Amino acid sequence: MSTTRAKPKKPTLKVTPSSRVMNVSTSGVLRVNHSSTYARSINASVSRKSFSLAADSKILDKSSVQTPKHTVQVFDENGKDVTPQPLYQPDPAAVMSKHSKIFASDTSGGTMSDFYSTAYQTTTNASFAGPFTRSVFGSSTVSRGSQSTMESMNEEIEDPSSKRDISISLSDVQVRREEVKELIKEEMLDDVVDRYLIESETLWLLHMPAVSVSVDSEEAESVKERNNLYMELCKNRMGNDKYVERSMQTFNGAPKTKEVQSEAITMVDAATTATTWDMYDSFRSAGLGEAALSPDTDKASVPEIVSNHRLDPTRAPERTMSVISTTSIASASSSRIEIEPFVVPSEDEPDPELVLQSEKFQQDLFVMERIILENIYQPKLAAYRQLPTLEDPDSVPKVVPTVVSRREESSLDEESTLTPALERLWSFSCELTSGHNVSSMAWNKRNPDLLAVGYGQFDFKDQKSGLICCWSLKNPTWPERVFTCESGVTTLDFSASNASQLAVGMHDGSIATYNVESREKTPVIDSSDCAHKHTSPVWQVRWIDHERGASGEDKGETLISVSADGRISKWFLRKGLDCIDLMKLKRTRNEKDKKQVGDKEKKSEALISRQAPGLCFDFHPTDSNIYIAGTEEGHIHKCSCSYNEQFLETYIAHKGPLYRITWSPFCSDVFLSCSSDWTIQLWRQDLFTPVLGFTSTQSAVYDVMWSPKWATVFGAVNEGRVEIWDLGASILDPTIVSLASPGVKLTSLLFATETDCILVGDSDGQVSIYQLKNLTVGEGTQVAALEDIIGSTLASQL
Amino acid sequence: MAEVEETLKRIQTHKGVIGTIVVNAEGIPIRTTLDNSTTVQYAGLLHQLTMKARSTVRDLDPQNDLTFLRIRPKKHEIMVAPDKEYLLIVIQNPSE
Numbered sequence: 075m076s077t078t079r080a081k082p083k084k085p086t087l088k089v090t091p092s093s094r095v096m097n098v099s100t101s102g103v104l105r106v107n108h109s110s111t112y113a114r115s116i117n118a119s120v121s122r123k124s125f126s127l128a129a130d131s132k133i134l135d136k137s138s139v140q141t142p143k144h145t146v147q148v149f150d151e152n153g154k155d156v157t158p159q160p161l162y163q164p165d166p167a168a169v170m171s172k173h174s175k176i177f178a179s180d181t182s183g184g185t186m187s188d189f190y191s192t193a194y195q196t197t198t199n200a201s202f203a204g205p206f207t208r209s210v211f212g213s214s215t216v217s218r219g220s221q222s223t224m225e226s227m228n229e230e231i232e233d234p235s236s237k238r239d240i241s242i243s244l245s246d247v248q249v250r251r252e253e254v255k256e257l258i259k260e261e262m263l264d265d266v267v268d269r270y271l272i273e274s275e276t277l278w279l280l281h282m283p284a285v286s287v288s289v290d291s292e293e294a295e296s297v298k299e300r301n302n303l304y305m306e307l308c309k310n311r312m313g314n315d316k317y318v319e320r321s322m323q324t325f326n327g328a329p330k331t332k333e334v335q336s337e338a339i340t341m342v343d344a345a346t347t348a349t350t351w352d353m354y355d356s357f358r359s360a361g362l363g364e365a366a367l368s369p370d371t372d373k374a375s376v377p378e379i380v381s382n383h384r385l386d387p388t389r390a391p392e393r394t395m396s397v398i399s400t401t402s403i404a405s406a407s408s409s410r411i412e413i414e415p416f417v418v419p420s421e422d423e424p425d426p427e428l429v430l431q432s433e434k435f436q437q438d439l440f441v442m443e444r445i446i447l448e449n450i451y452q453p454k455l456a457a458y459r460q461l462p463t464l465e466d467p468d469s470v471p472k473v474v475p476t477v478v479s480r481r482e483e484s485s486l487d488e489e490s491t492l493t494p495a496l497e498r499l500w501s502f503s504c505e506l507t508s509g510h511n512v513s514s515m516a517w518n519k520r521n522p523d524l525l526a527v528g529y530g531q532f533d534f535k536d537q538k539s540g541l542i543c544c545w546s547l548k549n550p551t552w553p554e555r556v557f558t559c560e561s562g563v564t565t566l567d568f569s570a571s572n573a574s575q576l577a578v579g580m581h582d583g584s585i586a587t588y589n590v591e592s593r594e595k596t597p598v599i600d601s602s603d604c605a606h607k608h609t610s611p612v613w614q615v616r617w618i619d620h621e622r623g624a625s626g627e628d629k630g631e632t633l634i635s636v637s638a639d640g641r642i643s644k645w646f647l648r649k650g651l652d653c654i655d656l657m658k659l660k661r662t663r664n665e666k667d668k669k670q671v672g673d674k675e676k677k678s679e680a681l682i683s684r685q686a687p688g689l690c691f692d693f694h695p696t697d698s699n700i701y702i703a704g705t706e707e708g709h710i711h712k713c714s715c716s717y718n719e720q721f722l723e724t725y726i727a728h729k730g731p732l733y734r735i736t737w738s739p740f741c742s743d744v745f746l747s748c749s750s751d752w753t754i755q756l757w758r759q760d761l762f763t764p765v766l767g768f769t770s771t772q773s774a775v776y777d778v779m780w781s782p783k784w785a786t787v788f789g790a791v792n793e794g795r796v797e798i799w800d801l802g803a804s805i806l807d808p809t810i811v812s813l814a815s816p817g818v819k820l821t822s823l824l825f826a827t828e829t830d831c832i833l834v835g836d837s838d839g840q841v842s843i844y845q846l847k848n849l850t851v852g853e854g855t856q857v858a859a860l861e862d863i864i865g866s867t868l869a870s871q872l
Numbered sequence: 873m874a875e876v877e878e879t880l881k882r883i884q885t886h887k888g889v890i891g892t893i894v895v896n897a898e899g900i901p902i903r904t905t906l907d908n909s910t911t912v913q914y915a916g917l918l919h920q921l922t923m924k925a926r927s928t929v930r931d932l933d934p935q936n937d938l939t940f941l942r943i944r945p946k947k948h949e950i951m952v953a954p955d956k957e958y959l960l961i962v963i964q965n966p967s968e
Contacts, residue, residue: 351930431876435894438953438960439879441940443886445951449966450887552882 158274444548451550454499457845458547460829494849496796496812499831501842502527502545504552510541512835514565515824518590520573522828523547524554526590527841530562530581532821538562540580544590545841555590557597569617571631579612579635585645587633601645606653610638613689618698634693634701640685642703642713657713657721659686659705690735696742704732710747710757727755727764734778740785741860750774754790754799758864765864770797770808777823785860787849789832791823796834798846802859805867812844883962890948893961895919902958914950914961922954 147157288294311317346352448455502525510529518524529541540563543553561582569575574591575598584607586597601607615635633645634656643653691703699715700722708728711721730751738744743759752772755764773793781787786801790808797808814820814836822835830846884892884905891906895915904911926938941952953960 349927349931351927351934354930354934432957434955435958435960436876436879438955439876439883442951442953442960442962443879443883445940445942446883446886446889446962446964449949449964452966551886 156275158277159272443552447549447551451500454843455547457497458499458826458829458831458843494798494800494810495847496798496810496832496844497847499843499845500550501840502543502550502553503838503840506553506556507541507543507839510538510839511562511837512822512839512841513563515822515833515835515841516567516576517824517827518568518573519570522826524590525824525833525841526566526568526576527835528563528566528578529839530564532564542566542576542578542588544576555593557588557595559586564611565614567615567617569631570619571617577615577617577633579615579637581611583608583610583612583637583639585612585615585633585635601653604652606643606655608635608637608639608641608643610687612637613687614691616691616693618693634691636688636691636703638687638689638706640687640705642688642691642701655718656715657703657711657718659688659703659711687731689732692736692745694742695737695739702735702737702745704728704735704747704749706731708732708749708751710735712759723762725757725762725764727757727767728753730774733774733776736778736780738780738785738860739782740780744860744864746778746780746788748775748778748790752792754778756864761868765867766801766805768799768805768808770811771795776821779823779825782825782827783830784849786863789823789825791820791834793819796820796823796832796844798832798849800849801863805863809849810846886964888965888967890963890965891961892963893959895959895961897957897959914963915959918950918952918961919959922952922959926954 150156511531513530514528516526525545527543540559542557544555546554561580564581565579567577576588578586585601587599588597612635617631618634619631636642640659641655642657643655645653686705686707688703688705694700702712704710710725712723713721728749730749732749735747745757748754754768756766757764775790775792777791788799790797796812798810800809803809819837820834824833832844835841893911894903895901899915901911929936929938943950948963948965951962
């Protein structure tokens, strides 16, 4: 009989079969009360029982019946029951048979199961509870069991009978288990099951006992014996047939050298400076349309190292050359890049001249010219604009006569308490205009730097083709626009509402409007198709802004013209240019003249026309209904737009044709007139005789204009000189007189609006700019001064 | 085209203008009133300077661009109108 003697190596553990049996029984008894569910516990105890007592079926039975629960009882040396409680107590009904079977199959296995079986023999119940508990409890118990049985294992291993017993017992157990289970099932329903959870003792999981033994201990002898045995074994090993030396050899594969050669990987350094604008450009062009820039965007996808310059194929080929080198390592897409640079140079070669024709080039040239001229004319322009002129610090002071003379003049002026003078700044002229007579000048209403000058003869005799030039202050050497007309230009005016529209009146009676913005050479509208067009030279055109819409269609600007056929007409656009007559200037006869010329009159009753040729007119500055017109007879008629039959007033004083008539911009009652009878007359609206008359030379006064800045100042141009009159200073003599160059007649005058400059046009085609220097006009309200003068004059007359 | 030629001629005849150069993007002079070596020298140096100036302007604001460049040495004044395809250079002596 193999008895499992749990070798009491460990004093704490003593598991004796006998005690076991007893324990089993007792435990079984005990346990039955506790848990009828523990049907499985039978098995372990049963197995153990069988193991220890081979074919002791009785005990088996007993134990099987009696011990539904675990049969292992561990007692320490003191006899205390230290059996560990199962950690897991599952539902037997659920898991029973299966697990038991599993267990059975496992334990009937090989040596491993052997170990298990022995363990289970020593251990107990819950091992059957299920694989889970088996593992858990089993392991713990195994370890414990191993403690006790480890040493005995060696002996027990060679005990096949035990195995058999186990299997037999197991099978028996199974049967019994089932029986017990059934019993329990019935009872289960009614019984109240109590469960007791008891804290277990410390579990030893590993205990490695000392291997060495003292000489005095009990085991010393056996240990010594064993050691001797081992030594003998070692000695016998040498020649013993039992022990054969064997060696193994692992095959090492024969090494083989292998070489691989590849083409050298070319490395190219590429760098780019990522400037802000580069990134902006590439971002923009990448986002732009595909069609035009698809090759560019593809190139962008190619390594970014490739410079972003490539994005613009129109860039210089020299840059593309550098790009080619950097793209030599790029992928297939680079082939496209490499193709393109070769294309680009060939495109550029045949057309270097194309550059010249590009619009940008023209514009650059334009700007460049202006800048050069600005450099040249800078002092003059600065004086015009009333800025302090700066001396160039690096310029070598050259002795130039004009400069010196000016310096002398200025020094003289400073010495002589700043006498007013005209300083010539520059002149607008070019070879186009030389030889033409300046007939009229007008400032652009919107751009104060733009000047339109009309060239045309006054006389009937030598009529040439007329010319209109638009000059800009920034370029005094070449006009911005040049328009040629068939006949001489006699008058022009810029529109205020449409600042690029220029109305021109010509010597043959036609009126045209030009658009100065465009570069077209032809007028926008021509009056030559109009039925009522003027048949004689148009002497003045003016754009008038009618604020009050008198007859409904008078709103906005209309073009008014006066011509030598005696009509003042208003032009407007219907289908083409059409006009209606505002007034027909009838001949009025002075009563005095009538008497004198009585006889002649009869003979010359057949007048050429009943109308007096009108030479000039001017609308009232505030009341756009009233206007005054001057005729060839020397009469001034005040008319109204509402009445086109009658004059309101007639002012007769001049003995010759009136060349200019103009209202004062400050005093609304006062107007000036100048005529070929060498006089300038100052009128007041309500008086039929002129208030003041000015004569200085014996030549016809061609033009007169009020200064836009000072109410008492006006300028006049006669054949030989320019005169500036300041009524506040003197009413008898002009304040400033400037002589014209010999051989040249001065024909027109224009004040500059913003600055103290005047423009004088002459018969040689030059428009000279003069600056009024040192014109100290009395302070205080100018209007009052003018009226004072008038008042005092009237008073003196009376 | 004729207008361009005319304007160029006019510029050359202005007071104080020493020379006028138009070069294309490759540095080949299209029009010049100076001798070839001077032209090439001017074109090359000014091209680099213009690139640098343009880069500066655009770095400050990428939407901006250089339209004109004026350099004022003691003796003359050099005015450059740069573009992608050409370079317009005028040298003037303003104090004459």
